Amino acid sequence: MYAFEYHRPTSLDEAVSLMVNAEDGALLAGGQTLIPTLKQRLAQPSDVIDLAAVPGLTGITQDGNELIVGAMTTHAEVAASDLVRATIPALAELAGQVGDAQVRNRGTLGGSIANNDPAADYPAALVALGAVIKTNRRTVAADDFFTGMFETVLDTEEVVVSVRFPKPQRAAYCKFPNPASRYAIVGVFVARNGPTVRVAVTGAGQSVFRLPELEARLAARFSPDALANVMVAADGLNDDLHASADYRAHLITVMAKRAVAAASGSPAD
Amino acid sequence: MPTTITLSVNGRPVTRTVESRTLLVQLLREHLGLTGTHVGCDTCQCGACVVHLNGRSVKSCAVLAVQADGAEVATIEGLAAADGTLHPMQEAFRKHHGLQCGFCTPGMVMSAIDLVRRHPTPTERQVRTELEGNLCRCTGYHNIVRAVLSGAETMRGAGDPGAAAAAD
Ligand SMILES: Cc1cc2nc3c(=O)[nH]c(=O)nc-3n(C[C@H](O)[C@H](O)[C@H](O)COP(=O)(O)OP(=O)(O)OC[C@H]3O[C@@H](n4cnc5c(N)ncnc54)[C@H](O)[C@@H]3O)c2cc1C
Ligand code: FES
Ligand code: FES
Numbered sequence: 001m002y003a004f005e006y007h008r009p010t011s012l013d014e015a016v017s018l019m020v021n022a023e024d025g026a027l028l029a030g031g032q033t034l035i036p037t038l039k040q041r042l043a044q045p046s047d048v049i050d051l052a053a054v055p056g057l058t059g060i061t062q063d064g065n066e067l068i069v070g071a072m073t074t075h076a077e078v079a080a081s082d083l084v085r086a087t088i089p090a091l092a093e094l095a096g097q098v099g100d101a102q103v104r105n106r107g108t109l110g111g112s113i114a115n116n117d118p119a120a121d122y123p124a125a126l127v128a129l130g131a132v133i134k135t136n137r138r139t140v141a142a143d144d145f146f147t148g149m150f151e152t153v154l155d156t157e158e159v160v161v162s163v164r165f166p167k168p169q170r171a172a173y174c175k176f177p178n179p180a181s182r183y184a185i186v187g188v189f190v191a192r193n194g195p196t197v198r199v200a201v202t203g204a205g206q207s208v209f210r211l212p213e214l215e216a217r218l219a220a221r222f223s224p225d226a227l228a229n230v231m232v233a234a235d236g237l238n239d240d241l242h243a244s245a246d247y248r249a250h251l252i253t254v255m256a257k258r259a260v261a262a263a264s265g266s267p268a269d
Numbered sequence: 270m271p272t273t274i275t276l277s278v279n280g281r282p283v284t285r286t287v288e289s290r291t292l293l294v295q296l297l298r299e300h301l302g303l304t305g306t307h308v309g310c311d312t313c314q315c316g317a318c319v320v321h322l323n324g325r326s327v328k329s330c331a332v333l334a335v336q337a338d339g340a341e342v343a344t345i346e347g348l349a350a351a352d353g354t355l356h357p358m359q360e361a362f363r364k365h366h367g368l369q370c371g372f373c374t375p376g377m378v379m380s381a382i383d384l385v386r387r388h389p390t391p392t393e394r395q396v397r398t399e400l401e402g403n404l405c406r407c408t409g410y411h412n413i414v415r416a417v418l419s420g421a422e423t424m425r426g427a428g429d430p431g432a433a434a435a436a437d
Pocket of ligand 3: 367368369370371372373374404405406407408
């Protein structure tokens with residue numbers, strides 16, 4: 001690891017101004033992506049700004065029909081939260097499938113979405129649920145937040161504060177994990193709200209994406225049968241040593257059917 | 270820039286001056302001589318380095334020492350009683366032959382104790398999924414799972430030394 005200056009600010013304003021003044025600052029949340037990256041010398045920040053002591057970034061609260069999760073809330077806290085289990089159980093299920101128990105004890109929601117790994121789980125939930133991301137200076141809809149591989153709309157010194165998740169009527173996440181890393185080879189999050197159905201896919205492309213054709217079919221009939229014989233084009237999907245693009249395209253349909261089955265309580269074929 | 274940090278390690282206060290980039294596992298092994306915590310990879314995937322940070326299992330190769338300033342850290346060295354009596358989970362690994370070379374064992378035991386504190390009556394399936402972050406190249410896991418289930422039973426009955434401290 002290259003040397004850097006470590007800071008532990010105690011307010012959001014201080015964290016932002018440390019970032020603004022740093023030659024090349026990096027925010028530190030759970031460190032489960034940043035620290036391995038630093039260890040491999042794939043990054044050389046001049047300053048590491050730890051968000052651990054910034055108040056107001058953790059916790060899970062309910063506001064009417066919405067759940068607000070602080071950026072520094074760990075995956076383990078989301079997975080174990082009675083409030084999340086009662087309002088959006090699929091979100092708790094997803095958090096409980098990120099990496100392993102030790103990664104979940106440190107890794108955070110804010111770090112996961114700011115990093116936007118193409119195989120990360122949370123982006124699928126945010127997009128399918130129509131979540132809204134709050135930063136220190138604006139709010140952004142999930143549809144506009146994730147812009148490409150490891151890319152988001154965040155400016156360098158912008159800090160994610162919390163995420164607001166509207167409660168869906170039905171939702172489920174189904175993931176085909178890489179057996180070594182636990183990251184998604186393909187993960188599909190399906191959410192239904194009245195006549196609207198959103199299907200978000202992670203792991204298969206450069207970044208999370210929606211599947212309008214599947215959404216239309218499921219809006220007409222929310223059942224795994226509605227996806228019978230559905231085909232997803234392999235063009236542009238990730239093709240690597242873990243899975244070919246064709247295999248990922250197939251997995252998307254399988255994971256989507258399983259997610260719909262889990263969300264609707266009907267058996268998958 | 271070197272920073273002076275103070276933390277509790279196995280119940281004892283420790284003050285050391287470390288570089289920002291020093292990992293918690295380096296602090297434990299190289300500064301404090303607590304070499305029971307192992308390093309088995311450089312990608313944060315093997316779990317040989319698992320310790321408890323404020324009562325929760327973490328990979329000490331994925332935490333900076335400066336992040337542990339003010340925290341309570343428990344390592345494998347802190348589990349046995351002063352007279353050498355093993356913690357029930359250590360005893361279960363011994364009894365059920367949950368190790369061969371022993372390299373993964375400290376991490377396995379630390380993960381297993383955290384697992385049992387959160388799920389006092391784990392199923393075999395739960396043990397297997399909760400230990401996903403701990404890799405073993407020797408045993409094939411069967412005896413590790415057996416040991417954890419047995420250790421869980423003893424911890425429920427005879428108690429879990431250190432549980433009160435971990436429950437912050
Ligand atoms: C072995 C292993 C397995 C894993 N498996 C999975 C998996 O299956 N699925 C999955 O989704 N993830 C997985 N991860 C990644 C894990 O979820 C990370 O916790 C997550 O990607 C990053 O969160 P963090 O809190 O650790 O962030 P950090 O590592 O601290 O930061 C990551 C990036 O986000 C930035 N950042 C952090 N917080 C904020 C904020 N509030 N505002 C703005 N920027 C911020 C940082 O500057 C940095 O660039 C795995 C990690 C490991 C080590
Ligand atoms: S040394 Fe392998 S996970 Fe820490
Ligand atoms: S006993 Fe050898 S690695 Fe597990």
